[in-house]
Amino acid sequence: MDLQSTLEKCGNFGPYQITLLVLYGYSNILSSLHYFSQSIISFTPSHRCSPPKEYFPQNSTYSTSLLTCSVIQYDEDLSSLRDYKCTSWDFERESNYESVTTELEWVCDDAYKLAVGQSFFFIGSALGTIFFGYLADRIGRLPACVLSTLTGASGDFFTSFVGSLPWFCFTRFISGLSMDTQYVLMYILVFEYLSPQHRTFGLNIVLGIFYCIGLVISPWMAIWLGNWRRYLWAASLPALGTLLFPVFLHESAEWLLTKGKFDKAVSNLKSVAKFNGRQVDDSVFDEFIKHYREKLQNSQNKSSDTFMGMLRTPRLRKFTVVLLIKSMIVAMAFDILSRNVEGVGISPFKLFSYSGLCYLPAGLTIILFQNKIGRKGMACASLFVGAIITAVTGYLVATLDPANYSVLLGFMVGLGRYGGVVAYDSETQYAAEIIPTSVRGRGVANIHVVGNGFAFFSSYVIYLGTFYRPLPSLLISFVLLIGSCLCLTLPETLNKDLPQTLEEGEVFAQGEKWYFFPCISRRQQTNKSSSQSESASNITKML
Numbered sequence: 004m005d006l007q008s009t010l011e012k013c014g015n016f017g018p019y020q021i022t023l024l025v026l027y028g029y030s031n032i033l034s035s036l037h038y039f040s041q042s043i044i045s046f047t048p049s050h051r052c053s054p055p056k057e058y059f060p061q062n063s064t065y066s067t068s069l070l071t072c073s074v075i076q077y078d079e080d081l082s083s084l085r086d087y088k089c090t091s092w093d094f095e096r097e098s099n100y101e102s103v104t105t106e107l108e109w110v111c112d113d114a115y116k117l118a119v120g121q122s123f124f125f126i127g128s129a130l131g132t133i134f135f136g137y138l139a140d141r142i143g144r145l146p147a148c149v150l151s152t153l154t155g156a157s158g159d160f161f162t163s164f165v166g167s168l169p170w171f172c173f174t175r176f177i178s179g180l181s182m183d184t185q186y187v188l189m190y191i192l193v194f195e196y197l198s199p200q201h202r203t204f205g206l207n208i209v210l211g212i213f214y215c216i217g218l219v220i221s222p223w224m225a226i227w228l229g230n231w232r233r234y235l236w237a238a239s240l241p242a243l244g245t246l247l248f249p250v251f252l253h254e255s256a257e258w259l260l261t262k263g264k265f266d267k268a269v270s271n272l273k274s275v276a277k278f279n280g281r282q283v284d285d286s287v288f289d290e291f292i293k294h295y296r297e298k299l300q301n302s303q304n305k306s307s308d309t310f311m312g313m314l315r316t317p318r319l320r321k322f323t324v325v326l327l328i329k330s331m332i333v334a335m336a337f338d339i340l341s342r343n344v345e346g347v348g349i350s351p352f353k354l355f356s357y358s359g360l361c362y363l364p365a366g367l368t369i370i371l372f373q374n375k376i377g378r379k380g381m382a383c384a385s386l387f388v389g390a391i392i393t394a395v396t397g398y399l400v401a402t403l404d405p406a407n408y409s410v411l412l413g414f415m416v417g418l419g420r421y422g423g424v425v426a427y428d429s430e431t432q433y434a435a436e437i438i439p440t441s442v443r444g445r446g447v448a449n450i451h452v453v454g455n456g457f458a459f460f461s462s463y464v465i466y467l468g469t470f471y472r473p474l475p476s477l478l479i480s481f482v483l484l485i486g487s488c489l490c491l492t493l494p495e496t497l498n499k500d501l502p503q504t505l506e507e508g509e510v511f512a513q514g515e516k517w518y519f520f521p522c523i524s525r526r527q528q529t530n531k532s533s534s535q536s537e538s539a540s541n542i543t544k545m546l
Contacts, residue, residue, distance in 0.1 A: 004291045006256060006260070009272060009287060011198070012276070012283050012287055013275045013281055014278075014279030014280075019279050020196060022278075023193055023197070023252060026251065027189050027190075027193050028209050028212070031213040034214070035213075035214045035215075035217025035221070037155050037156065037181070038182055039221060040159055041175070042342040043225045045102060045103055045104055045117055046345065047102070048105065050092045050110060052092060052093075089111060097226070097351070104117055107166065119168065119172065120175050122460070122462045123172040123173075123179065124176070124178060124179035125455055126459055127179025127180045128179040128183055129459075131154075131180030131181055132184055132452045134180070136184065143259075144188050144192055145254045146249070148184070148248070151181040151185045155177075155182065156238075158176070159235045159239040163233075183455060191255060195255055195257050207367075211362045211363035218360075222351075222355050223352070254267070265296065312505045318510075319505065319508050325493055326434050326450050328486075329430060329490070332482050334427075335458050335482070336486075337427040337458075339461045340389075340479065341423065346400070347405050348404075348406050348409025349413040358416060360417075361420050361424055364421065365421050365425045369381065369428055376521065377522060378433045379520065381425075382430060383487050383490035385425040386426050386486045387483075390484040396415040396416060396419055397474075397475075397476030400476065434447055439501075439502040439507060441503060491518070494515055495512065495515065495519060496512075498521070
């Protein structure tokens with residue numbers, strides 16, 4: 004008797020799963036507050052050079068230049084007399100909110116400091132995914148989840164005390180270590196203890212609602228607290244609540260089984276059954292243990308595939324390279340579209356909050372359409388439409404006056420953010436289905452790490468907006484279009500038996516045309532079992 008059959012008898016959607024979903028929602032609020040703290044603390048309001056009074060008397064005439072970061076004094080004939088470098092700035096603070104850029108005056112010639120500091124967040128993310136992923140395999144999903152969340156929160160907390168670039172880089176690096184893992188590890192626990200028919204609700208609706216809550220309230224928290232340092236305290240301290248997670252939740256039963264800890268897995272399942280008010284005979288657990296003991300013995304006699312094996316054969320190599328590039332594009336675009344909310348005539352706090360509501364409709368879009376147009380169609384369409392929306396937004400920003408068209412520009416920014424969320428969420432599931440089961444965990448993790456690492460450049464792309472406001476939008480539109488085209492080279496996975504081994508992955512969807520989409524073609528994509536076996540035998544030599 005396997006895990007799902009046993010869990011069904013213990014209750015796979017009862018009070019325990021409700022508790023799990025509530026804590027999963029709580030972790031999503033923490034995750035949104037943590038990830039987007041880098042946006043909230045770095046908002047840069049309109050500003051102008053504050054001329055030194057000793058050089059510019061009260062009755063003198065002068066103008067400032069944001070491009071040269073200088074202030075120019077004129078005489079009565081309006082001929083230039085002196086050109087001084089700006090040393091201080093006057094900021095039009097939103098509700099008197101003090102951000103890191105206004106307090107430390109990281110603008111103009113010093114604007115690069117914010118981009119450099121924030122980029123270390125993504126370096127930490129890439130390394131943290133590897134470290135905490137390894138830790139989760141060693142000590143368990145639940146303790147690794149708690150440690151990951153507390154690590155990220157401590158990075159945010161310590162960031163609130165820094166005042167120089169080196170320390171800012173270091174604390175943002177610590178903060179970034181948990182960017183991904185604090186969410187993914189809770190995702191795994193929900194996935195394993197929830198019934199398959201309720202997973203869509205648990206992993207999409209709960210995510211959309213609670214992640215939205217964190218996004219919507221965070222800007223108002225910042226304005227209410229009035230200072231980026233106090234905001235980081237408020238955003239990091241709730242992470243202490245995860246210390247109570249082990250009181251209410253159990254370790255992943257599937258992880259315990261892979262480690263041969265059958266008695267502990269049974270103990271957890273019995274506790275779940277008791278919590279759900281179920282009575283389960285001991286014979287059920289005896290069959291459960293017997294099934295996995297035999298499975299563990301059989302697996303020891305089989306050769307294991309490796310992630311590097313995906314690079315040894317032509318079709319799998321192509322799929323892997325495309326997935327890596329697509330992950331880079333989606334991760335960078337998602338971060339930029341989420342953070343680039345300034346200079347459109349609307350308060351960045353309000354625009355960030357209102358556009359955060361897009362997460363729920365984005366999740367619903369995936370639920371409604373992904374099984375109809377296919378995985379490839381969803382990935383390709385979301386990237387293509389996102390590219391169009393982002394390009395149009397860049398054009399409108401360049402040609403329209405934000406003071407007169409703020410509502411239109413704000414709507415386009417929110418629409419672009421919606422497209423980024425759809426692309427990001429659909430990309431994750433698509434990659435997991437293409438990668439063969441034997442290397443799925445390692446493959447998805449490695450692709451995710453590369454994507455998060457490439458998001459390192461997002462801060463620098465946003466920085467390009469200081470030279471030409473629409474430039475980040477135009478650049479992202481171009482790379483999204485590239486990503487959309489790359490999707491056409493991948494196979495469709497909808498309604499197909501997914502590959503289990505590298506051999507099956509190499510011949511998966513062989514003969515399928517690049518323009519095949521389930522929603523517009525009735526042709527069945529079938530491969531004769533005999534031809535698959537023949538091709539697989541040839542591939543074995545290459546592996």
